[in-house]
Amino acid sequence: MRHIVNLCMIVVSLMSFVGCAVEDAGSRSTEPMAKIMWRTSKSHIAIVSSAIEDVVHANELLNIADEQKRAEYMGRYFDGATSFSEITNGFVITKLMGDSRISWVVTTNGHAFGQGDWTVEFQSGNGYTMVVRPNNGEYRAIMSFDYGSQRGSSDIYFSYSLVDGEMLGYPDVVSSIIGDIKVTVYESNASTPLCVDTEITERLTISEYNGLMSGQLNVDCIDKYYDAHDKLTVLIPLFKNYIELVCYGDSYQLFNERKLSW
Amino acid sequence: MIRRIFPLLSLVLLFVVSERLLAQEVVSTEMLAQNVSSYCAQNYASTVVSPQPTSWRYAPDASSLENKHSLQVGGGLPGLTVMAMLDMLFSDPYYEDKIGSSNSLRGQLSDARYYWTKERAVTSLTLDYGCRVRDWLSLGVKGAVGFTTRARRHVATNDLLYRDSRVAASLLFNMRFDWLHRRSFMMYSSFGLGVASIFDYHHGTIIPMFDATYVGFTAGRKFYYFLELGAGASGTFRTGIGCRF
Incomplete structure (x- = not known):
């Protein structure tokens, strides 16, 4: 009996040395x-x-x-x-996006489309x-942008065809886009004057039809601060109400993303 | 779950055992004297002088006072004071600067890319030396240390980015008041004042610190076990082992 009591006392003493979890961990996903x-x-x-x-x-x-007919097309x-x-030498497209009105200024330089370079500028x-x-x-559309904290460029190839709206029920252009968009997001911390870069490169293989997209998007995201390189594949099925995100082999579906109102 | 319940069960067991020890002490010298007197009166009435009952008065049991020094080591279950000390560094803006604002793209990606593992903490390990200067008073030094650790890992590869560890160490001058003595059992209260240092690999700060034992008891003579209920640097519920020399 005495040994049992002693053993119990020792166990009680040792128990207090055992570490305990005090906070739930974050999710690993x-x-x-x-x-x-x-x-x-x-x-x-x-x-x-959109451009x-x-x-x-x-x-x-x-x-x-x-x-x-021009008014009808409009x-x-x-x-x-x-x-x-x-x-002169072009036209202006003005759109209401959200609460702001933006204008694309298209300079044709007197060329017909496909016969020479056209320049498109938004907030030059x-x-x-x-x-x-x-x-x-x-x-070939070579695009550069410097807007806010984001600077980048794209070099994409596209083709398009006009679709008879009465046949498919959706009057629109069908465009195929293949190319790369490379964006560098510059961010500086307010308390530490440190400017960091997050590069995002997207390789597009998509078709767009009346605001609907299908195809595949491969996103590389490079965080220069942590020297981390993350990859994402976005699968966009046509006429489906979801897209599929594949990240490090994990697959996630996002629903109600079909109507991509670009 | 078992890890959290087991210490509580052990504490309950310790109380039960202590009750048994107390029950054994109820057989007083006065009762023994009466029994012996009766026995002598029956068998040796003519030849033996019956022993007179002693007048009992409270006096500390000499066996628990014969050693002047004591040294004990123990641990404490989570206490608000220790947790508050360890939590001080959680709100350190350095960490927010390090990973960036959560509103920025990099901050969002960092939060999404890395996750914190479960935080583990040992809230209090104590080492306590006491020197008896009166029958009822001991003066000494108490050291307490608590630490917590967690890791930042990648959500996909589980690679370790860095480990985050914090330590809270306290050094206190301690006064202990013994208010109940028995042959192998003692009850006491104590109070200590000192400083605590909270630090990790790049931060450190020193703050005033206290430790109070509302009630504590020991079971054993030269080597003993102790159990305490208190607040401060040592935690809320403390237990451990010690020796008198």
């Missing part, structure tokens, strides 16, 4: 990272896709001589928040500049 990379990339693609789409439609509009391909006006000097040049039957 790549899902938040995949969502952040996708959310960030989406805005870059939106800019590029291409608007230029293509504007080009078609320029080729319509008949005023009535009504079909540009929504009510978009206006179109011609200027502190915005986006795109040069569209012919490239053996398709188009």
